[in-house]
Amino acid sequence: MEFYEITPTLENYWRGIILFGKNSASYKFALGKSLIDLAGSQNDLIKIEDLAVPYSKYLCGHIEIADKQGNSDGEFLRTCRKYNLNEVSHEELISKAIRLGFGDVLKAFHNVPSGEVPVKFFIEEGRGVKKGIRITDNFLNLFADVDRHDLYEETESRWRLVETAWELNVSRNLIAVSASRDGDELYANNRGRRINITSSRPALNGYQKGSCFYCYGTIEITAGSKELADVDHFLPHTLMVNNIVGNLDGVWNLVLACQCCNSKKSSKLPAIKFLERIHRRNEYLITSHHPLRETLIRQTGNNEQARVAYLQDSYNKAKEVLIHTWEPDPKGPETF
Template structure:
C-alpha cells in the first residue's frame, strides 16, 4: 500500500510513511523521530551520537516507565540498560554511553526503510563511519517549515502508544478492541478484563488523512487551541445506535477527523448522512488501514468483517439502516471541496 504515498512524492508524505508504515519490531524509530524534532528546534544539523543519545534515551526511558514492553523481542541489552537507569542502578553518564554503544545499531540503518525498500527521500545522513554522527538533510529542515510539522510530533507519539498497546495486550482480537470515548476524545483499549486509555484520537487518525478534513480536504490541526483544530466525527450518525446497539458506532471504522465547518458549521453535517461518494472514501480509508501494519487493523477486522466483501457489506448495511430507521431521505450531505483530493 505504499502507492498511497507515491501518488504525491513530497517530503511530508515520505515522513508519514516512515512513522505509519515502517516496520515495528521495537519502538526505537519513534524515539529517534521525536529526537530529530528536538534538534530541529535547536537549529543544529550536525549531531554526534553522544548528543543524539541524550534526548533519544530520555524519550525511551519515559515510555519504559509506563510501558515496559518496547519491542517484540524477549531480550534487549539496550532496553535492559535503560530499565536499570530508571531504577537508579546506573548513572546518567553510563546510560548515555550504553545508548551510544547499543541504541543505534539498527535504527539508523532501518529508519528510511518502508515496505522492504528505502524511500526516495532521506531526512538524515548516517556519518557514523567517519564522524560518529548524523547530518540532518535539507529535506528534513524543509519539512520543519511545513504547516503540518506541528502535527508530526503528536502523530508520532500517538502511533507509538498504539504499538505499545498492541504489544502489551497480546490477546486475540475478539478480546481486545479499540473504541472512541467522547469524554476526553480518547481511543480506549477494551478487553474482557479492563478498559484503558490508549491515546488521544485526533493524532491517531490524522496521519492517514494527511492533515486534511475527511470531507472537504480543508487543512486541519491536532494541536489543542489551534483555530484549525480537528474534530472527531462519527461518519454514521451517533443516533444510529437507536436502531441497532450492536453496531460499533464508536469504533475506528466509523471515526474520521473533520474541520469545524464540516462538522457543525452553517452547512455542516451534524446528524445528516454523507453521500455514497463519501461512503466509498470511508471504505477505502478502512481498507488502507487494514492492509498496512497499523495496530488498529485487528480492531477494524473484528468490527467490520474478515474479508473485503464482508466489510463492504457491513458499511452498506449501516448505510441502509441509517436511511430506513432514521428516516433519512432525499439528497445526502456532501460539502464543497476546499482543497486538493490528496487521499
Template sequence: MRFYQADPRLENYWRGVILFGKNVASYKFALAHALYDLKQPGNDLITLETLAAPFARHLCAHLRNAPKQITSKSSQFLEACRQFNEGEISEAQLIAITVKRGFANVIDAFHNVNHAEIDKRFFLDERKNNKGIRLTDNFYQLTENAQFANLVQETEARWRLVEEAWAMNVSRNLIAVEYDESDQMLFSRQNNRRITITSCRSSLNGYQKGHCFYCFRPVSVTGGEENLADVDHFLPWMLNEQISNLNGVWNLVLACQTCNRGAQGKFARIPSTTLLQRLHERNEYFINSHLPLRDTLIRQTGNTPELRHSFLQQSWNTAKYALLHEWQPEAQGDSIF
C-alpha cells in the same frame, strides 16, 4: 504506495515511516522524537553521543508506563534504560550504552516501508566517517511545515497504540479499540478494566494527512488552534440501535468545524457514496498499517477488502433507509486520500 502517490509531500513520506514502517521495537518512535528535539538549523551533523541523550530519554519515559518496548524477549539496551530508571546507573553510563547498542538497527531501518526505502531521506547515515547522522534539507523543510506540530503528536499517539498492542499480546488477543466521546480518547479493555490509550485526534490525523475527511480543509490536532479538528461519526451516532459499533474506529473521521457544525454541515444527513468510498480507502490505510488499528478494523469490518467494502455498503444502506438525505460539501482542496 498510494499513500505517497496521492499527495507526495514531505510530511506524508514522514507519516509513511511512522504509520506503515514495520514495528519490532519502539526505537523508530524514539528516534523521531529525538530528531524533533534536535532540529536546530545549522547543526545538520548529529553525533551519536548528541543523539543518544534525547533518544534514551524518550525511551526511559515510555518504559516507566509501558514495560514492553520490543517484540523480542530481551534487549541489553532496554535493560540499561530500566537500570537508569531504577537509579542503578548514571546518565553518562546510559548514554555510553546507547551509543554502543541503541542505534544498531533503527538508523538502517528508519526509511524502510513495506520492504523498500521511501523516495525521500530525512537523514544520511555517516556513522563510519563522522560517527553520526546528517540531517537533510528534507528534514529542515519538514520542521518548517504547518503540519509539523501535528506530526509530533501523531508520533506519540502511534507509539502509545503500538505499546498497548504489545502489552495485550494482539497475536492471541485482538485489541478492540473504542472511542470515548466525552474525553476524545481511544481506549481498550483488558480483564474488564478500561485502559485509556491515546488521543483519538492524533491517532486518526496521520491517515487523513492533516485535512478534513469531507472537504480537505487543513485541520489541527493541537488544543487551542482555531482549526482544531472535530472527531465525527461518519454514519451518525443516532443510528447506534440500527448499526452496531458506530463508536468503532471504522466509523470515526476528523472533520473541520465547518463540515461538522457549520450552517451547511453534515448533522443528521448521510455522507454520499463518494464519501463512503473515501472511508473505505481510509480504512484500508489502517489495514495496511501495522498493529493495532489494523487488527481492530479487521475485527470490526471483515477479513478481506471485499468483506469490508460490503460491511460499509450495508451499513450505509441502513443509514440511508433511516435518514433519507445525502450530503457532500464543496471541496476546499485537492483529493489527497
C-alpha cells in the same frame, strides 16, 4: 505505496515511515521524536552523542508507561530500566545509548513494507565515536513548511498503540481498540480493565494527511489550536437510537472533520461518494499494523470485499432512516 504516491509530499513520506513500518521494537518512534526535537538545529551534522540524549529520554519515558518495548529485549533497554530506578547515572545511560542504543534503526528508519521511501531525511556518517547523521534538505524543507507539533503527536500516538499490544502480552488478534462515546479517546479492554491508549485525533490524523475528511481543508490536532479537528461519526450517532447500524462508536466510523464541516453535517448522512473515501481511509489503517488493523478487520470484515459490503450495507440502512444527504464544497485538492 499508494498512501504517498497520491500526494507525494515530504510530509506524507514522513507519515508513511511512522505509520506503515513493521516495528519489532520501538526504536523508530524514539528516533522520529528525537529528530523532530532537533528540527530547529542550525547544524546539519548531528553527532551520535547529541542524538542519544533525546533518544534515551523518550525510551526511558515510555518504559515507565509500558515496560515492554518490543518483541525482544536488549542491554540498552535494560539500562533504561535501571536508569528509571536510579541504578545507573545519566552519563552511563548516554554512554550505553551511544554504544548499543541505535543498532539497525538508523539503517531501517526509511523502510516501509514496499522498501525504502524514495526520499531520505538523513544519511549516516562516520563510525564509532565519530558516528552521526547528516540531515538532508528534505528534512529541512519538511520542518520549514509543516507544524512539527502534529507530526510529533502522531508519532507519539502511533507508539502508544503499538506498545499497548506488546504490554498486554496477548495475541494481537485478541486486542480490540474501542472509542469513547464522544469518540475523543481510544482504549483497550484487558480482562475487564479499561486501558486508555491515546487521543483519537493524533491516531487518525496521519491517515487523513492532516486534512478534513469531507472538504480536505487543513485541520490541526494540538489542544488549543484554532483549527482543532472535531472527531465525527461518519454515519451519525443518532442512528444508535434506532439500532439500525451496529458499533457506530467503532474506529471504522470515526473521522476527523474541520469545525465548519462537523457543524454543517450535524446528524445528516454524508453523500454516497464519501463511502469510497472512508473505505480507503480504513484500508490505510488496515495496511498499518496492530492493534488498529485487527480491530478494523474484526469490526468490518476479514477481506476487502467483505469490508466493502459491510460499509455499503450500513450506508443503505442509514439511508432508509435519514433519507437526505450532505456534502460540502471542497477547500483543497483530494489527498486520500
